[in-house]
Amino acid sequence: MGDKQATSSGAGEQAALWNGPTGQAWVAQQALLDRMLQPMEALLAGAVDAGTAQHLLDVGCGAGATTLALARLTGARGHCTGIDISGPLVDVARSRAQREGVPATFVHADAQAHAFAPGSFDAIVSRLGVMFFTDPVAAFANLRRAAKPGAALRCIAWRSAADNPFMTTAERAAAPLLPNLPPRQPGGPGQFAFGDRQLVRSILEDSGWTAIDITPVDVACALPAHALEDYFTSLGPVGLALRDADAVTRAQVVEVVGNAFRPYVQGETVPFTAACWMITARAPAGPEAEHATEHG
DSSP, X not given: OHHHHHHHHHHHHHHHHHTTHHHHHHHHTHHHHHHHHHHHHHHHHHHSOTTTOOEEEEETOTTSHHHHHHHHHHGGGOEEEEEESOHHHXXXXXXXXXXXXXXXXXXXXOTTTOOOOTTOEEEEEEESOSTTOSSHHHHHHHHHHHEEEEXXXXXXXXXXXXXXXXXXXXXXXXXXXXXXXXXXXXXXXXXXTTOOHHHHHHHHHHTTOEEEEEEEEEEEEEEEGGGHHHHHHHSHHHHHHHTTOOHHHHHHHHHHHHHHHGGGOBTTEEEEEEEEEEEEEEOOOTHHHHHHHHHO
16 A cells, blocks of 8 residues: 555656646757757657558657657558657647647556557657656556557666766756755656666566567767757756756856866767667567466
């Protein structure tokens, strides 16, 4: 009972964040984030077999960039669905699909508990969207039930914080100035929750997936130098903490964090390496599928 209460409480915290300040910040920075993370979108889209993948699910779809890229790839032959816990981001995704005339569906729900039609997707993908589940085994079991027998799973997730110094530069530099800086919870849902490869493998095994492969990939990403300040003052733990900071503190943070990022700046761009996992697996087929259904 205690575990269920903790899971429910954690899910509520995630929903509050992504439907509140974090979601709003991602909406405001949607164009910048899409540009910055486009190489990951390309990795996922390039690995999807457009000839056989007819019904695709994008987990943690955010503002819809990856879902729309997949929908363009499959065209009229298939259909792509994006799901996200953030209402503001799903609203943006729906508007983009309508504006661009791309046939995609977006669902505002928690993929951990959403009642998907069983066996309805022949490919499931995610760009940095699976590290926020409060009960990842339950979440991946739910996704496995939504997958057709033999369906492919392909997710990109961050490796550890230690592997991603660019991603933690702002909070490390700003910590002395921001006593209210939200701490990262070890073992809890969050950006680096999938940093441990063996943990990820055990989650997928326990949730019934097969043919699991977890390969490190270093993705070359970049953002424009002129957008760097907007990036670190609106997103992540520093962005959250600055919402309640006074003007003097904010100015100090901008100066200190800007200096900390200086080694990354190369002219008009800020290139960095995103240290990630490429996680692939398959939903069981045949007798394996029956066994997984009985125990999932």
